[in-house]
Amino acid sequence: MAEITIPAEPRTEFGKGAARRIRRADQVPAVLYGHGTDPVHVTLPGHALMLALKNSNALLSIEVGSESHLAIPKQVQRDPLKGFIEHADLLIVKRGEKVVVDVAIQLEGDAQPETLVVLENATVSLEVEATHIPEAVEVSIEGLEVGAQVLASDLSLPSGAALAVEEDLLVVNVTAAPTAADIEAELEEAEAEAGIERDEPEDAEGESTEGESEADAEGDTES
Structure with missing residues (x-):
């Protein structure tokens, strides 16, 4: 996944009032942490961050003055009604470092007629390099019949990725379509x-x- 560069400004004001002022200016309060360093409090451009986080495992290059921090989203708080980002926790990572992330399952193809494909787990936890996080894991359901199942051990993982869940985790279950x-x-x-x-x-x-x-x-x- 390509790095997405986002300019940031140091944040010196804290509290609910300061956070509201930041959001009114279409900015998002955020914090960078990890690797034993002190947390770095910043404000990020709201629109740019929203576009970057369309993929939940986006690799971000946060530019704060002359410093650059490579980070991935750890926790993102959104407004429950309007959906805009209220706050973001970003985990600092290093090149070559491995992290555990939840990657989306993407179904490909069509099962047999009169079947119902149940996606039991929409994501799977993988251990991958921080700079090589896949956007999704593709699972072919082409021609599957009633009773077919896809377990975590059946997944074709990207190079360098390893399961971070039990191998018998049920991912896809094919049942008879209800009448x-x-x-x-x-x-x-x-x-x-x-x-x-x-x-x-x-x-x-x-x-x-x-x-x-x-x-x-x-x-x-x-x-």
Whole structure:
């Protein structure tokens, strides 16, 4: 993965008020730490950081004055409603150093008809070089039939990467696609558990017949 250079400014103001002022200026408060060094508090351009973090394992080159820090995202706090970045913790890394990161699983191809492909784990933990973090691990599901499974040990890992999870971790599970009757039964069961009672469907024809009978009876009475 290519390095993404982001200019930064030292941060000297702290607290909620200072953080709000930073965000109003389309900046993001962040901290760099790791390798036994003192934390480096900075502000980063919000738009540039948002674009860089479209990949959760982006390799960042943070330029603070004459210093440059190579880092990867460790924890990113976002606004729960609007989604903008509120704060970022960045882990300083060294070239050649190995780190453990969660890499996305990307499915390729199509399983057999009338199957349901369940992605049991959307990511897999890998030990990789900090400067060679893959964007995703591709998993082919082409032609898989009901009952097929893909375990972590079945994954084709990029060169230099190693699993950081148990080999029998279930990644993909292929089951039979549910029928309309299955879905209806599950819905009824869920409604029953929630205490929801369905209204019985009314017979429109029956209503009409009943109405006519009452009208006929009234007519006979009048005559």
